[in-house]
Amino acid sequence: xxxxxxxxxxxxxxxxxxxxxxALLYIDRHLVHEVTSPQAFEGLKLAGRKPWRIGSVVATAxxxxxxxxWERGLAGIEDPISRLQVDTLTANIKEYGAKxxxxxxxxxxxxxxxxxxxxxxxxxxMTVVCGDSHxxxxxAFGCLAHGIGTSEVEHVLATQCLVTKKMKNMRVSVxxxxxxxxxxxxxxxxxxxxIGTAGGTGCAVEFTGSAIRALSMEGRMTLxxxxxxAGARAGMVAVDDTTIQYLQGRxxxxxASEWDQAVATWKMLLSDADAKFDHEIKLEGQDIAPQxxxxxxxxxxxxxxxxVPDPEKEKDPVKREGMERALAYMGLKPRTPIQEIxxxxxxxxSCTNSRIEDxxxxxxxxxxxxxxxxxxxxxxxxxxxxxxxxxxxxGLDRIFRESGFExxxxxxxxxxxxxxxxxxxxxxxxxxSNRNFEGRQGAGGRTHLVSPAMAAAAAIAGHFVDVRAWR
Amino acid sequence: xxxxxxxxxxxxxLDRANVDTDAIIPKQFLKSIKRSGYGPNLFDAWRYLDxxxxxxxxxxxxLNPDFILNQSRYQGAEILLVRKNFGCGSSREHAPWxxxxxxxxxxIGPSYGDIFFNNSFKNGFLPVVxxxxxxxxxxxxxxxxxxxxxxxLERQTVAxxxxxxxxxxxxxxxxxxxxxxxxxxxxxxLRHADEIRAFEARRREQLPWLFR
Numbered sequence: 001x002x003x004x005x006x007x008x009x010x011x012x013x014x015x016x017x018x019x020x021x022x023a024l025l026y027i028d029r030h031l032v033h034e035v036t037s038p039q040a041f042e043g044l045k046l047a048g049r050k051p052w053r054i055g056s057v058v059a060t061a062x063x064x065x066x067x068x069x070w071e072r073g074l075a076g077i078e079d080p081i082s083r084l085q086v087d088t089l090t091a092n093i094k095e096y097g098a099k100x101x102x103x104x105x106x107x108x109x110x111x112x113x114x115x116x117x118x119x120x121x122x123x124x125x126m127t128v129v130c131g132d133s134h135x136x137x138x139x140a141f142g143c144l145a146h147g148i149g150t151s152e153v154e155h156v157l158a159t160q161c162l163v164t165k166k167m168k169n170m171r172v173s174v175x176x177x178x179x180x181x182x183x184x185x186x187x188x189x190x191x192x193x194x195i196g197t198a199g200g201t202g203c204a205v206e207f208t209g210s211a212i213r214a215l216s217m218e219g220r221m222t223l224x225x226x227x228x229x230a231g232a233r234a235g236m237v238a239v240d241d242t243t244i245q246y247l248q249g250r251x252x253x254x255x256a257s258e259w260d261q262a263v264a265t266w267k268m269l270l271s272d273a274d275a276k277f278d279h280e281i282k283l284e285g286q287d288i289a290p291q292x293x294x295x296x297x298x299x300x301x302x303x304x305x306x307x308v309p310d311p312e313k314e315k316d317p318v319k320r321e322g323m324e325r326a327l328a329y330m331g332l333k334p335r336t337p338i339q340e341i342x343x344x345x346x347x348x349x350s351c352t353n354s355r356i357e358d359x360x361x362x363x364x365x366x367x368x369x370x371x372x373x374x375x376x377x378x379x380x381x382x383x384x385x386x387x388x389x390x391x392x393x394x395g396l397d398r399i400f401r402e403s404g405f406e407x408x409x410x411x412x413x414x415x416x417x418x419x420x421x422x423x424x425x426x427x428x429x430x431x432x433s434n435r436n437f438e439g440r441q442g443a444g445g446r447t448h449l450v451s452p453a454m455a456a457a458a459a460i461a462g463h464f465v466d467v468r469a470w471r
Numbered sequence: 472x473x474x475x476x477x478x479x480x481x482x483x484x485l486d487r488a489n490v491d492t493d494a495i496i497p498k499q500f501l502k503s504i505k506r507s508g509y510g511p512n513l514f515d516a517w518r519y520l521d522x523x524x525x526x527x528x529x530x531x532x533x534l535n536p537d538f539i540l541n542q543s544r545y546q547g548a549e550i551l552l553v554r555k556n557f558g559c560g561s562s563r564e565h566a567p568w569x570x571x572x573x574x575x576x577x578x579i580g581p582s583y584g585d586i587f588f589n590n591s592f593k594n595g596f597l598p599v600v601x602x603x604x605x606x607x608x609x610x611x612x613x614x615x616x617x618x619x620x621x622x623x624l625e626r627q628t629v630a631x632x633x634x635x636x637x638x639x640x641x642x643x644x645x646x647x648x649x650x651x652x653x654x655x656x657x658x659x660x661l662r663h664a665d666e667i668r669a670f671e672a673r674r675r676e677q678l679p680w681l682f683r
Contacts, residue, residue: 158661
């Protein structure tokens, strides 16, 4: 019987399997950041253990780092607790080593899920883990990538393996093509709207279909990034020419004869025609409109043409109460047209949408226009120092600044507001990030998830607009 | 790791679906480099009326009287009853740490976020899966003041203290064994060190670029 891409990735990494299906899975790449690693390194030290293969580790500081004041150096991290966490990572890498470390202020520093692929540190056929749920991003390269907890970070450091069980196979196909102004972010939100935030629980999801094949690597990363918001630890896209072209010439990509050998191997990383999936979901690309979330879970999402849903029409009492609670938190009334929702802040960034293509899309919308008077802050936070440099080379920073956007230094920033960038209670934000949970962008803050183009258009208009009609 | 065998404890119900790990332990408390000290900030945004920050004296903060865990009848609860998809969202292991350090030893619900579910086992914190109907019934029973349940990992049952109701739950044999005996997972894995080395050597030979 045929095997899925996930079956192949799984089979090629099993070191040992128990009778109940629990397996030791070999890990090729271990990405490390400052928030979920200190306790793991401490555990290693307390037990007197050494890392198994420190050359698998690529590390950076991204969650706590400020997006302004870099000229002040490390002193720019004003919060002493954040500073200690960043310093602790540096100390741990100094003690144990790493294949690469991109510390705060390095020009290659950035969000771990942006810099891994950018450096060619994420390669097809790998298993990739990181103490961060959005590790699913790397599945865009035909690898098995998922988030792990801190105990697992320690376990991988000590053994190069993960104790895990095989997940189920789910295939999400998007046929046809996407309409103008509709992006990978809208596809991701539409899928989550359809299957729910637990729809992919226990599954590895492969995204297929012509609309997916037509996506750039940036788009595929956005899509796989959001797999976790559908409950799936891992999302993936099979390798094709788009993947291979993206990887050629990256700093850690293979070279010379090894490149040819690698490409030949990578081309086999796709599901067999007769492979069986446990779950199948099908969407039509042309049916997907730009999406806007209205509630406090990514599944609370509608088309930009729609209105805020009415809980009274929901029959399931647990769901209805959830909707009522979300509307109260979000300060919204049922049936309000999405395009009448006024905003206070706009955030363009995060591991979901901070790559060069995202910034180009946002700049194209903003060019020659001004951020609306009711928008207190509209900020653009590039995913990495290299994305920032590329954007500046293309003059995107100038477009943003002239339109009234703030142009910041790279990092996770207001996606989770661990640094100084955050919403104040009651503030409403159009955000290109991945989670609209209560308090995610700051206690009491209200988040609406959208694509970069939609966020930029919302910043200019002061409220949501349908970017397909943007002139 | 702490052992888990039998737990006879007071139950607190948290009646909302999709409780995410940001709600369980908000991000400002993730700046700590320690494994302990998260209990006072469990469900911080729901539990207190002010906005919590690291370093505050939590004992002096105003409690939200409407939040279920602040009600006197649930003080000392060690079992948390939850709805579907509990622990969805971020991979932060601080979530099970916070639940555990607050005093919970076990959570009972119909489904969990995958990473949270995994993280729980690594800390001797047991996430029990029962059917939606069974969980519904327990939420109903929980209206009774002082409602307790007995979770028996050896027998894989959740039962009322008088034995009138008993539900069977599934758990992987290896996870169950680790919890019952409080085994260190890294030690267990390192028993296979030779296999890992052999696997790695083969891989290095076949796919050398992965080891550059």
